[in-house]
Amino acid sequence: MDTYQLAALEARIQNWKQNFTNSQLTAEDIDELATLLKDTYLELRAINLSDEEAWLVATHRIGQPEPVIAPVEKSSANNANRNWMMMLWGAVGVLILQAIFIVMPQVFNQTVISVFQPVNSDSFIKNEYYAMAVILFVLFVLVTLRSGYFINRFTNSLTKNASLYAIVAIIAGLWAGFCSYITFVKYPMAATINGYSDDTRIAFSVLMFGFYFPLIFVAAFATIRYYARESVSFKEFNRNINWKHALILGLLAQTPIQFSHIFSGSDTVRATIIISLSVILFSIIGWMLSYSKNGFTNIAAAQVAPLFIWLLGSMMNENAQVIFFIFYISKIVALLSSYYIGKYRHQPEVILAR
Numbered sequence: 001m002d003t004y005q006l007a008a009l010e011a012r013i014q015n016w017k018q019n020f021t022n023s024q025l026t027a028e029d030i031d032e033l034a035t036l037l038k039d040t041y042l043e044l045r046a047i048n049l050s051d052e053e054a055w056l057v058a059t060h061r062i063g064q065p066e067p068v069i070a071p072v073e074k075s076s077a078n079n080a081n082r083n084w085m086m087m088l089w090g091a092v093g094v095l096i097l098q099a100i101f102i103v104m105p106q107v108f109n110q111t112v113i114s115v116f117q118p119v120n121s122d123s124f125i126k127n128e129y130y131a132m133a134v135i136l137f138v139l140f141v142l143v144t145l146r147s148g149y150f151i152n153r154f155t156n157s158l159t160k161n162a163s164l165y166a167i168v169a170i171i172a173g174l175w176a177g178f179c180s181y182i183t184f185v186k187y188p189m190a191a192t193i194n195g196y197s198d199d200t201r202i203a204f205s206v207l208m209f210g211f212y213f214p215l216i217f218v219a220a221f222a223t224i225r226y227y228a229r230e231s232v233s234f235k236e237f238n239r240n241i242n243w244k245h246a247l248i249l250g251l252l253a254q255t256p257i258q259f260s261h262i263f264s265g266s267d268t269v270r271a272t273i274i275i276s277l278s279v280i281l282f283s284i285i286g287w288m289l290s291y292s293k294n295g296f297t298n299i300a301a302a303q304v305a306p307l308f309i310w311l312l313g314s315m316m317n318e319n320a321q322v323i324f325f326i327f328y329i330s331k332i333v334a335l336l337s338s339y340y341i342g343k344y345r346h347q348p349e350v351i352l353a354r
Helices: 004-018 027-046 051-062 066-105 109-115 119-147 147-160 162-186 189-194 196-227 234-239 243-261 267-289 295-302 304-316 319-347 347-353
Strands: none
Touching: 004 027, 027 051, 027 304, 066 119, 066 162, 066 196, 109 119, 119 147, 162 196, 162 243, 196 243, 243 267, 243 295, 243 304, 267 295, 267 319, 295 304, 295 319, 304 319
16 A cells, blocks of 8 residues: 555544544553554455455454443443432331331330339430430441442342342331331320321321332332343343242232221221232232243242231131131132233243243
């Protein structure tokens, strides 16, 4: 190549380098790619390819800027999703800490007093609150000083155990909400002073459910969704459900069913609401599991929460064993019916997906 052609090639390469300005590549990386592009172009010209043919093949071998920019865009989206998920976990964490350090001391004050039997109960409880405040302050200082370490450990642990953390979010979050609810029921001081009726207290219970359940559900689902790369669509998520996901779905469905026990009205009305809600929610779960590969294993996992409620309720209230059994059977029938209906309707899709 003569001097003019080399100068034209250099100018062309400089223009090509501008395509990588917004990529994550450093200036040294871009210069290295430009050198490789030039060498490849000259080799192709040496085997008698035309100017345009040699340039087209050389740039194709090096790669276009889109594949380099795409990871940057994907990384930005992942960072946004990660920040959203961490915000949700921060909210759930605050609920759990509130239950441990604020609610539980009130719920178990009498138990603590009966165990330690202090001479002055009021002074003992006061000192307990001061001690817990000091412990909280020290913990927050330590976490702040080592914030980077704790965040990295937490996110790495989330990556490895996403399903486990989703279960923790459900159980611990609901436990925190239940503790707050128990505090309201056990110490209805405001309700007594203001003369609130039982219906008003039930309405407040529904309000608490409306706050706790969506927050916990979104935190659990966001955890699974963020770290399950196969969960691109809802149908793909269903196909990749494992027993852990099924257990979480069963827990999530059982939660609003448990809160439906607080609805006012006769026992017949309340039982109708519980059974209707059970059929709807567990029919949805059965339909979702019909896409999965290990259907029966997932069904067994999904019914763990209803089974536990049935056994616990039967042991705590022998007079209600029959109704608890009816509640459980309604969920199992809905779960299995929708599973087999779904399996029949989209069996060809499942076979193709496998």
